[in-house]
Amino acid sequence: MANTREYIRTKAGSKIAKIVIDRDLCIGAASCIAVSAATYELDDENKVIVNGPDATDDDTLVMSAESCPTKAIFLYDKDGKQIYPK
Amino acid sequence: MTSYKYLIIGGGIAGVTAAETIRTKDTTGSIGLISDEPYVLYSRVMLSKPNFFLGKVPFDQIYLKGKEWYETNHIDFLGGKKATNLDTAKKIVTLTDGSQLGYEKLLLATGVDARRSTIPGADKKNVHCLRTLEDGMKIMANLKTATHAITVGGGFISFEMADLMRMANMETTLLLRESYFWEPMLDKKSGDMIEKALVKGGVKVLKNSEAASINGGECVESVTLKDGTTLPCELIIFGIGVVGTTDWLKRDGIEVKRGIVANEFLETSAPDVWTAGDVAEYNDLVLGEHVIMGNWVNGREQGRVAALNMAGDKRPFKFVSFYTTQGFGTTIAFVGDASPGPDRQIIERGSPEANSFGRILIVGKEIIGATLINRTSEMTVISRLIDQNIDVSGKVQELGDAKFDLKSLLK
Numbered sequence: 001m002a003n004t005r006e007y008i009r010t011k012a013g014s015k016i017a018k019i020v021i022d023r024d025l026c027i028g029a030a031s032c033i034a035v036s037a038a039t040y041e042l043d044d045e046n047k048v049i050v051n052g053p054d055a056t057d058d059d060t061l062v063m064s065a066e067s068c069p070t071k072a073i074f075l076y077d078k079d080g081k082q083i084y085p086k
Numbered sequence: 087m088t089s090y091k092y093l094i095i096g097g098g099i100a101g102v103t104a105a106e107t108i109r110t111k112d113t114t115g116s117i118g119l120i121s122d123e124p125y126v127l128y129s130r131v132m133l134s135k136p137n138f139f140l141g142k143v144p145f146d147q148i149y150l151k152g153k154e155w156y157e158t159n160h161i162d163f164l165g166g167k168k169a170t171n172l173d174t175a176k177k178i179v180t181l182t183d184g185s186q187l188g189y190e191k192l193l194l195a196t197g198v199d200a201r202r203s204t205i206p207g208a209d210k211k212n213v214h215c216l217r218t219l220e221d222g223m224k225i226m227a228n229l230k231t232a233t234h235a236i237t238v239g240g241g242f243i244s245f246e247m248a249d250l251m252r253m254a255n256m257e258t259t260l261l262l263r264e265s266y267f268w269e270p271m272l273d274k275k276s277g278d279m280i281e282k283a284l285v286k287g288g289v290k291v292l293k294n295s296e297a298a299s300i301n302g303g304e305c306v307e308s309v310t311l312k313d314g315t316t317l318p319c320e321l322i323i324f325g326i327g328v329v330g331t332t333d334w335l336k337r338d339g340i341e342v343k344r345g346i347v348a349n350e351f352l353e354t355s356a357p358d359v360w361t362a363g364d365v366a367e368y369n370d371l372v373l374g375e376h377v378i379m380g381n382w383v384n385g386r387e388q389g390r391v392a393a394l395n396m397a398g399d400k401r402p403f404k405f406v407s408f409y410t411t412q413g414f415g416t417t418i419a420f421v422g423d424a425s426p427g428p429d430r431q432i433i434e435r436g437s438p439e440a441n442s443f444g445r446i447l448i449v450g451k452e453i454i455g456a457t458l459i460n461r462t463s464e465m466t467v468i469s470r471l472i473d474q475n476i477d478v479s480g481k482v483q484e485l486g487d488a489k490f491d492l493k494s495l496l497k
Contacts, residue, residue: 025143028410028417029131033466034383041466044442046410046417069099069129069382071147 007050014058016083018076023047025072032073035064048072089188090118090162092396093179095169096195097121098130099382100363102151103389104193104396109159111397117161118187120179124166125219127151131382133222134243136250136413139229148219169196172338174356191396194335194346194354194361195389198328198380203238207300214323216243225323229254232321236260236309238297240267242411242418243325245280248289249413251321259290259317261297268418270426272457273445276418279438279459283414297322328380331365343367345378350402352392360396362388371404372472373423373454379407406469410462419462422455422472423447430454436461436488444488451479467492 003023009016019039028046032039038055040048056064065073065084075084092108094101097119105117128148132138138148156163164181171180172192179187200215202208212228215221235251237244238261245267251258264270266277267284284291298312300322310316332342341347341355345367352360352368361368364380366388384407391403410419424447435444444464447455452475456468471478474497484490 024137027131027135028412028419028462029382030408030410030465031383031386034387034405037466037470042410042419042462044417044460044463046412046419046462067386069131069150070135070143071150 005049007053009053011054014054015077016058016061016075017078018080019050019053019061020074020076021048021050022072022074025070026068027070027072029069031067031069032064035067036060039064087178087186087188088118089116089190091115091190092117092193093187093189093191094119094193094195095179096193096197096363096365097123097125097127097163097165098195098197098363098385099127100195100197100385100389100392101193102127103386104195104362104393105161106159107390107393108397109161111394111399115397117159118164118189119156119161120164120167120169120181120187122166122168123218123220125149126153126156126163126165128219130217133219134216134246134250136246136253139222139226139250140253170334172335172340172359174338174340174359177358190358192359193389193392193396194340194359194365195363195385195392196331196365197385198364199331200324201327201329203297203300203324203326205297205299207302207306208324210300210302211305212321213300213306214321216247216323216325225321228321229256232256232319234259234318235321235323236297236317236319237323237325239325239327240264240269240277241271241325241327242409243323245284245413245418246411247323247325248284249287252288252414256321257290258288259292259319260284261295261311262291262293263296265293267291271420271424273432275434275438276443276445276457276459279441279443280416280418283416287414289414328364343376347376350404351395351400352388352403353395360392362392368403370423371402372406372475375423377423381407381409383408404473406472408465408469410465417458417460417462419458419465420455421458421465421468422453424455424457433482433485435464435486440488442488446485448478451477453478464492467496470496 007019200217235256237247267280346361348368350369363385431448433446436442444458444461
């Protein structure tokens with residue numbers, strides 16, 4: 001992936017260890033923010049950044065990634081396996 | 087006659103999110119989903135994005151659900167079908183092919199249509215609007231041969247299409263009936279910033295201009311403006327607003343104004359009929375008025391909340407809507423209710439000179455909305471300030487200070 005940013009998640013009991021945002025895909029639709037405002041915010045380039053990687057539970061995090069209309073949010077488990085998009 | 091426990095009219099993000107949400111609450115109730123398009127759920131917001139058009143994003147990325155998703159979740163996808171009549175007493179929907187479907191609970195998530203030009207020649211080939219995947223595919227094909235392009239309108243479709251046309255190296259003209267870009271939703275200062283970015287990006291912007299006729303044979307070859315100027319053009323896109331899809335409902339006693347009228351539970355005036363998405367004119371609890379918020383995030387959230395209510399979980403819709411767009415190195419965001427009105431107090435943040443300019447709209451003591459040019463990082467915090475009904479009456483000076491951290495106002 002080209003223009004990506006990685007965010008490490010260390011939340012206790014979570015199966016998700018890393019959140020990756022593809023900034024080329026992100027269009028700032030901000031649907032992920034609607035699902036979890038504690039996890040994401042926009043920067044001035046209208047791209048999503050993760051400011052709270054541990055702020056929410058796994059289900060909400062998956063839901064936020066699923067809500068993205070350009071599939072710009074990738075979730076990985078502790079072994080580096082991609083959980084979403086499947 | 088087939089009958090569904092839950093019948094959803096509209097296969098876009100509101101309708102599909104509703105189906106998905108109902109399934110989490112009711113694992114066995116039958117769900118039917120009618121769409122006038124033959125396609126499974128696709129990303130309507132991606133339709134206007136240059137990366138998609140120019141093939142930088144694989145075409146199939148546009149689809150957000152596969153056919154198997156509908157099957158696995160036991161959702162009957164009735165694609166390519168249009169509803170023409172609703173009988174709320176008998177609880178029956180009639181489709182264009184004459185067939186009828188019964189329902190226990192109905193969701194109207196029919197969206198809106200793009201407003202089409204009616205000037206002479208507007209029916210020629212390569213005269214486009216952008217609403218459906220079909221429209222997008224026609225533009226994509228046209229892009230390969232056109233060298234002169236015109237985009238009409240002062241909103242996000244025209245802005246994003248102009249970006250696309252320039253990326254495809256076309257000579258691009260933007261026709262604007264208004265005196266500045268995005269009038270009257272934006273103020274002149276913001277509109278001028280956008281115009282400056284367009285011009286810098288190589289777009290010829292013609293303000294106070296209107297197309298009078300579209301000329302050519304089968305395909306468009308040129309456009310004549312009201313002032314008599316004729317511009318060569320092999321591709322023209324109209325981004326001139328939307329029209330409702332509610333005419334078929336007016337006979338049936340469902341209250342319709344600009345959209346389908348609903349309360350805060352997204353219930354319409356008819357029993358067991360809900361509405362969601364671009365077509366819903368709902369009682370907004372945050373803003374305290376009936377509004378239509380036509381954007382992706384709102385459609386998704388309303389689909390979810392309408393579905394919860396349909397499945398018996400009575401819950402009001404309370405959400406601060408927002409919308410963003412970008413192009414020509416410029417980002418634009420609208421938060422909450424940013425529409426103009428005499429009762430609004432407007433506080434400016436930053437300046438066009440600094441190429442970073444926001445406007446915060448206040449009614450009474452509270453923020454109701456904002457517009458942000460190159461300040462999208464403030465979108466989330468402003469939506470929270472609106473949501474939490476923060477009293478900002480004593481903070482006017484701070485709000486007007488571009489460096490003041492808005493987060494410090496949160497509870």
